[in-house]
Amino acid sequence: MKNQPDMDMKRVPDSYQLLIHLKQGCRIQVGALGQFSFEAGYYIYTGSAKRNLSARLARHCRKNKPLRWHIDYLTSQANAEVIETKTFSGDECQLNQACKGAVMAPGFGASDCNNGCGTHLKFMGKRRP
Numbered sequence: 001m002k003n004q005p006d007m008d009m010k011r012v013p014d015s016y017q018l019l020i021h022l023k024q025g026c027r028i029q030v031g032a033l034g035q036f037s038f039e040a041g042y043y044i045y046t047g048s049a050k051r052n053l054s055a056r057l058a059r060h061c062r063k064n065k066p067l068r069w070h071i072d073y074l075t076s077q078a079n080a081e082v083i084e085t086k087t088f089s090g091d092e093c094q095l096n097q098a099c100k101g102a103v104m105a106p107g108f109g110a111s112d113c114n115n116g117c118g119t120h121l122k123f124m125g126k127r128r129p
Helices: 053-061 070-075 092-097
Strands: 015-022 026-030 034-038 041-048 080-088 121-125
Touching: 015 053, 015 070, 015 092, 026 070, 041 070, 041 092, 053 070, 053 080, 070 080, 070 121
Parallel strands: none
Antiparallel strands: 015 041, 015 080, 026 034, 041 121
16 A cells, blocks of 8 residues: 555545455455455545545444445444555545456445546455555
């Protein structure tokens, strides 16, 4: 997860990425999106918050929380751990599209995406990126 050169670093951060380690594979019902199988390994989730970014990140790192967003269904799993957070200034879709990885759950985190991302969660493999 490297800082993207196209992001405007002078603005207040409003986009973020979570590096999540899933210790063992599992099958999860992700709200109304459906049920998906997630392999053990590392995932990068890209999101944004127009305000209270630090509170959003703290929430994502907690296990016990109401399941509101797609990412909550993954991060609340006992075998999932958010091991790193990074913040950026700029468009979350641009940041997401610059991140290469496999799609494990089409539509995950992309309900309001109009930029053709397809997902905002990418599987990065078994080794930490």
